[in-house]
Amino acid sequence: MERVITFGEIMLRLAPEGYYRFVQAQSFGATYGGGEANVAVSLANFGFDAAFVTKVPAHEIGQAAVNNLRQFGVDTSRIARGGSRIGIYYLEKGASQRPSKVLYDRAGSAIAEAVPEDFDWKAIFTEKGAASGKSAAWFHWTGITPAISDRAAALTKEACKQAKAAGLTVSCDLNYRKNLWPREKAGQVMSGLMDYVDVCIANEEDAADVFGIKAQNTDISSGKLSGEGYKEVARALADRFGFEQVAITLRESLSANDNNWAAMLYRKGEAYFSRKYPMHIVDRVGGGDSFGAGLIYGNLSGLGPQETLEFAVAASCLKHSIEGDFNQVSVDEVRKLAGGDASGRVQR
Numbered sequence: 233m234e235r236v237i238t239f240g241e242i243m244l245r246l247a248p249e250g251y252y253r254f255v256q257a258q259s260f261g262a263t264y265g266g267g268e269a270n271v272a273v274s275l276a277n278f279g280f281d282a283a284f285v286t287k288v289p290a291h292e293i294g295q296a297a298v299n300n301l302r303q304f305g306v307d308t309s310r311i312a313r314g315g316s317r318i319g320i321y322y323l324e325k326g327a328s329q330r331p332s333k334v335l336y337d338r339a340g341s342a343i344a345e346a347v348p349e350d351f352d353w354k355a356i357f358t359e360k361g362a363a364s365g366k367s368a369a370w371f372h373w374t375g376i377t378p379a380i381s382d383r384a385a386a387l388t389k390e391a392c393k394q395a396k397a398a399g400l401t402v403s404c405d406l407n408y409r410k411n412l413w414p415r416e417k418a419g420q421v422m423s424g425l426m427d428y429v430d431v432c433i434a435n436e437e438d439a440a441d442v443f444g445i446k447a448q449n450t451d452i453s454s455g456k457l458s459g460e461g462y463k464e465v466a467r468a469l470a471d472r473f474g475f476e477q478v479a480i481t482l483r484e485s486l487s488a489n490d491n492n493w494a495a496m497l498y499r500k501g502e503a504y505f506s507r508k509y510p511m512h513i514v515d516r517v518g519g520g521d522s523f524g525a526g527l528i529y530g531n532l533s534g535l536g537p538q539e540t541l542e543f544a545v546a547a548s549c550l551k552h553s554i555e556g557d558f559n560q561v562s563v564d565e566v567r568k569l570a571g572g573d574a575s576g577r578v579q580r
Contacts, residue, residue: 234532235281235361236370240268240377241343242297247323264300265557267374270518273558274525276305281364283307287346312350315342326488344381353394371395374405379412392428403431406438426473433479466498497541506545522551522559546570
């Protein structure tokens with residue numbers, strides 16, 4: 233069992249029932265989630281010692297978010313308390329040709345206003361976890377965290393510095409969100425953080441949005457993706473920033489409900505491509521996070537690059553069938569799908 237640290241914001245998710253639009257909603261279902269929290273839950277479900285670091289208010293809603301993580305075995309001992317509010321996001325599920333929508337209400341959240349004194353990074357990265365008896369081997373964050381605020385960006389940079397000083401592998405999912413910051417600022421801030429990153433994770437649009445590196449012979453809106461084009465994107469990212477690995481998810485959007493799902497992994501000059509899964513989507517939020525968690529699992533479990541990639545894609549494929557942000561599947565379930573059993577037949 234390995235220990236992994238993730239850092240970011242956990243949010244309250246409010247969503248109308250089923251496929252109701254915001255303007256139709258008479259009530260909202262409440263759950264919790266957030267990029268790095270989603271990764272921590274996945275890894276805990278895979279049997280890892282996963283710790284999530286953030287700051288939440290010292291009131292009942294903040295405690296509810298913490299409790300939500302604890303039920304999956306996530307280590308919450310390094311979550312700081314304080315601030316006045318938790319971030320909220322509203323989710324309207326798309327259907328057919330109508331896309332899903334996300335509205336953020338996270339300005340002034342506890343993590344956005346956190347200060348360096350809230351986190352003792354040296355202790356966080358070097359202390360032994362209660363579940364594993366080991367200090368951390370891996371640190372994961374996403375591009376959403378530095379987008380939250382300038383303070384959060386500075387905290388992310390300090391965390392990365394301390395993680396590298398402690399000898400951890402650092403992974404980053406670029407996760408560009410246009411509703412949080414413009415491309416110009418994202419490129420500036422993220423470029424300054426890439427010096428600390430060993431494993432870069434992106435979707436089919438992130439490299440272009442953040443760093444201006446575009447895939448050739450690709451039209452994302454029509455679902456046309458070029459494997460060779462993304463191989464060149466991965467090579468360009470690795471050459472520019474010195475990444476040891478670059479992983480890119482490849483989503484062919486046929487509609488809001490139906491996608492084809494695959495990914496590629498670029499490692500030591502070699503490109504690996506996964507099998508492609510046709511998916512009928514129940515909930516796509518957290519799909520990229522579940523892929524990142526699978527990638528971390530494969531690397532820390534000693535899997536080869538192709539097996540790691542297939543595990544990560546299968547884990548993410550399964551997430552699209554599960555309501556909520558968290559990927560509530562086991563290693564055995566992922567391995568069965570990665571091994572070729574995609575029938576969905578009843579297990580008795």
